[in-house]
Amino acid sequence: MVTLNEYLFLSALLFSIGLTGVMVRSNVIVIFMCLELMLSAANLSLVAFSRFGALNGVPVYSAQVLVFFIVTVAAAEVAVGLAIIVAMYRARRSTDVGDMVTMKN
Amino acid sequence: MPQALFYLFAAFAVLGAFGVIVNRNPVSSAFSLIGCFVSIAALFIGLNAYFIGTIQVLVYTGAIMVLFLFIIMLLDLRAEERRPLNLGAVLAGLGTGLTFLVMSSVVIGRFPEGGRGMPELKAVAGSDVHELGRVIFTDFNFPLQIIAVLLVSATVGVVVLCKKELH
Numbered sequence: 001m002v003t004l005n006e007y008l009f010l011s012a013l014l015f016s017i018g019l020t021g022v023m024v025r026s027n028v029i030v031i032f033m034c035l036e037l038m039l040s041a042a043n044l045s046l047v048a049f050s051r052f053g054a055l056n057g058v059p060v061y062s063a064q065v066l067v068f069f070i071v072t073v074a075a076a077e078v079a080v081g082l083a084i085i086v087a088m089y090r091a092r093r094s095t096d097v098g099d100m101v102t103m104k105n
Numbered sequence: 106m107p108q109a110l111f112y113l114f115a116a117f118a119v120l121g122a123f124g125v126i127v128n129r130n131p132v133s134s135a136f137s138l139i140g141c142f143v144s145i146a147a148l149f150i151g152l153n154a155y156f157i158g159t160i161q162v163l164v165y166t167g168a169i170m171v172l173f174l175f176i177i178m179l180l181d182l183r184a185e186e187r188r189p190l191n192l193g194a195v196l197a198g199l200g201t202g203l204t205f206l207v208m209s210s211v212v213i214g215r216f217p218e219g220g221r222g223m224p225e226l227k228a229v230a231g232s233d234v235h236e237l238g239r240v241i242f243t244d245f246n247f248p249l250q251i252i253a254v255l256l257v258s259a260t261v262g263v264v265v266l267c268k269k270e271l272h
Binding site (some may be wrong): 001002003004005006007008009010012013014015016017018019020021022023024025026027029030032033034036037040043044047048050051052054056057058059061062064065067068069071072073074075076077078079080082083084085086087089095096098 | 108111115118119122123125126131134135138141142145148149152153154156157160161164165168169172173176177179180182188190191194195197198199201202203205206209210213214216218219220221222223224225226227233236237240241244245248252255256259260262263266267
């Protein structure tokens with residue numbers, strides 16, 4: 001039997017890998033992928049809690065509805081974010097965060 | 106979910122996640138992330154969340170990752186691979202990630218109730234889509250309408266952002 005803590009640890013591990021990727025990588029598109037990974041890791045712990053909190057043999061459906069909303073918002077976020085990245089590439093011919101220094105000084 | 110299957114899919118998910126941050130080529134990163142998402146969907150199905158597992162595959166790997174691959178192909182990113190790694194960023198990233206992992210492990214370790222196994226589920230006929238739909242359209246009806254407005258405004262925003270010049 002797999003315990004709740006194993007799911008929570010896996011979720012924390014995936015989240016920290018995503019966090020590391022956001023800080024290490026310099027390509028905006030890969031940073032965006034790491035953000036999606038972090039969202040998915042959070043979803044994993046939500047679904048694990050939904051299954052763990054089952055009362056009278058029925059899982060907590062509110063948690064799964066929250067996951068559903070998170071997936072929807074992530075889809076909208078990706079659409080807008082990728083449009084911004086394409087606009088940025090048009091203006092600077094680059095997707096590297098090192099080249100975006102207009103607001104630095 | 107049997108323990109062996111859990112460890113198999115957990116290992117695939119972690120390998121895929123590592124592939125995303127280790128690969129220099131964005132296309133390889135995207136394919137690693139697809140593998141990671143499919144493993145997470147398998148874990149969802151192992152947790153008896155069949156609908157969530159299905160939309161994880163359909164929306165994340167079917168729509169979002171295809172969009173990512175499309176944009177990567179559209180922008181020619183060959184030149185980015187030759188850029189040297191920023192050592193400071195690598196050290197800061199590893200430090201932050203490890204700190205987060207250690208802190209959350211300590212928190213999880215002090216949660217003794219989580220050491221129990223999952224409770225038994227009542228056998229239901231068919232899938233969980235019926236129950237989930239009932240909850241969405243009764244208890245969460247208002248948030249659902251807000252999400253609809255959000256999706257429409259996101260679509261309009263993308264169209265505005267992609268115009269060559271604004272009038």
